[in-house]
Amino acid sequence: MRKPWPRTASQRFEGWRAEFERHRSHHAPTGRHFRVTSAYCEQLYGAHGGRTEATxxxxxxxxxxxxxxxxxxxQVVWDAHAAEVMAAVSEGGLEATAEALREDEQWIRRLHRDGQPVDxxxxAARWVSGVLGTCPANPLIRAEEIWGLWLSVAGARQICVRVRDxxxxxxxxxxSPRTHLARALGWSYSRFQRHLARLEEDRTDLALRAAAGQVPGVIGLESRRSARSEKA
Structure with a gap:
């Protein structure tokens, strides 16, 4: 049987919280030493076997x-994050831990429900170990630093999705036959059709905004025509 969470934060937790606040202030504005960068997201994408060209x-x-x-x-990084949050909860209780991490109590309940032993x-577990190697024995700090890694892996996934789409x-x-594309993705045809409709809608919206000069770095055709007319 799992030990119930304490109703009030322990003195040990209060020490963790004070150290965490100093850590967060020192590493403003993100609140963590770990930096989520596009370069690292691309590195993680490559580490999974990612490619930038696909035809x-x-x-x-x-x-x-x-x-x-x-x-x-x-999922592995999520599990590692959940383990640290639960370590904090075991001393601070639900309310104090949620307050310290600036998270909703339901989020912490979800971590408790869905978190699994780390593979x-x-x-990914080795990447987690690398992040934790820079951390003190404070689960609040460790949870926050691991979350930065999770965001980086999520960034790698976004690169993959962009190339795929x-x-x-x-x-x-x-x-190409749409049924063949759906099969290659391992999706049902209805799911593929819904996804394609969203992609085509987004592409149309982007083209309209570009034509109106609303996309940074892109000058719409009508804007170019207007500029040439003014110079003539």
């Missing part, structure tokens, strides 16, 4: 498998 139906299937690998890494055989549109535009 074929086979590539689409590989991207689907790649995303699954990244999702598994996210130490994975690369660009390829979906390219293949559809080239006339």
């Amino acid at each position: 074929t139906l086979g590539d689409l299937g590989e991207l689907a498998e790649l995303e699954k690998r990244i999702v598994r890494s996210q 130490v055989s994975t690369d 660009d390829l979906i549109l390219e293949l559809v535009d080239a006339g």
Whole structure:
């Protein structure tokens, strides 16, 4: 039987909280020593076998498998984060821990419900160990630093999704059968159709905004025409 969470924070927890606040202030504005950068997200994407160029139906299937690998890494990092939060809860209780981490109590309950033992055989577990190697024995600090790693793995997944979605549109535009694309992704046809509809809607919206000069770094065709007219 699990030990019930304390109703009031222990003196030990109060020490953790004070140290955590100093840590957060020292590493403003993110509150953590770990930095989530595009370069590190790209590095993690590559560590999972990510590619930046994809052109074929086979590539689409590989991207689907790649995303699954990244999702598994996210779960390992999530589990490590949950373990540290639960270590804090064991001394601080639910309310005080949520307050210290600036999280909702339901979020912590979700971590308690969904967190699993960390799969130490994975690369993700080794990345977690690397992050924890910079941390004091304070679960509040350790939880926050690990969360930075989770955001980085999520960034790697976003890169994968972007490459995958660009390829979906390219293949559809080239006339590839949609049933074949759905099969390569391991999706039902209805799921693929819903996703494609969103992608096409987003592409149309982006084109309209670009034409109106509302996309930074992109000058719409109408804007160019207007500029040429003014110079004439």
